[in-house]
Amino acid sequence: MFKSTLGGGDREQTVRVQNRLLGGLAPASFEQLRPFLQPVALKRRAILQDYHHPIEHIYFIERGVASLLVRTQRDGPVGIAMVGRLGFVGVAAALGMQRSPNRCLMSVPGYALRIAVPDLSRAAHRSPDIQQQLFSYIHALLVQNAQTTLCSARHSLEERLSRWLLLAADRLDDRIIPVTHDMLSVILGVRRASITTTLAELEQSGGLIRQRGGIDVCDHAALELRTCECYQIIASEYRYLNRSGLHEHRISADADLMRACLCCV
Structure with a gap:
């Protein structure tokens, strides 16, 4: 992920871009965004956008x-x-809206590449490739929203919780999901006690192991047996985003800043 070079007494660090949406951009298109992308640490419960507030960054x-x-x-x-x-926060701004219709907060800590809305808008206006990538992601997000609505109305908590954990593991590319029971109860709109009980049942099925401050999805296939069709419908839509392959892009980053970002992971 990291590459450092020494020259002229100065230390320069480059970071490989992990975001799949950016990775899907051709090198020439990514170059139009590179000067404006800034790594930022995102702690648990960090608010990236809030109800009816202006959206300043993507x-x-x-x-x-x-x-x-x-x-x-x-x-x-x-x-x-x-x-x-697999995506980005700030869809409303990418569509030309100035205010957020909802709140977005970090349920699992990490980091992001942040860009000011005007800088992204100018780049998307100049580059059809960038604009198409943004629109393709927005379509996938709409599919996720619609399927989540159906899932919440028709499926059991066990199925919904399993779906969320599987999708989170896919996005982290890791079996360990550092998420709390409290956060899961907010996301799924149920009591914390219901989350605890359902996780215990899923642990007995062999799909996961509960840990202090997190959940280990130890058997992805076993957990898939406990979820509903919604998981595969959402996952397949996101897989389609990168059907043309990925490019390796790198950005310059301050070493101290990247250490701060990784401390949030």
Whole structure:
């Protein structure tokens, strides 16, 4: 992931881009974004956008999982989608809207490449490749939103929780998901006690192991048996995003800043 060179007494560090949406851009298109991308650390519960607030930055997630939440004053928040290294936070701004319709916070800590909305808008206007990548992701996100709505209305908590864990593991490319029971209860809109009980049942089935401060998806296939069709419908849509392959892009990064980013992982 990291490459350092020494020259003229100065230390320069480059970081390989992990975001799959950026990785799908041709090198010439990525060069139009590179000068504006800034690595930022994202702690657990960091708010990337908030209800009815102006959207100033787009976040291309490099590591971690962000949750999009909707709410009413009576019912409180509930998750409608997750964002990881397959996408970006700030879809409303990419569509030309100035304010966020929902909240987005980090459910699993990590880091992102941040870009100011005007800088991304100018690059997308100049490059059809960038614009198409953004629109393709927005389509996949809409599919996820629609399928999550169906899943919440028709499927059991065991199926919904398994779906969320499988999708999170895919986005982290890791079997360890550092997420709390409290966070899962907010995302799925249920009591914390229900999350604890359902995780215990899933552990007995062999799909996962509960850990302090996290969950180990030790058997992906076993957990898939406990979830619903919604997982595969959402996952297949995101796999389609990178059907043309990935490029290796690198950006310059301050060593201290990257250490701060990795401390959040």
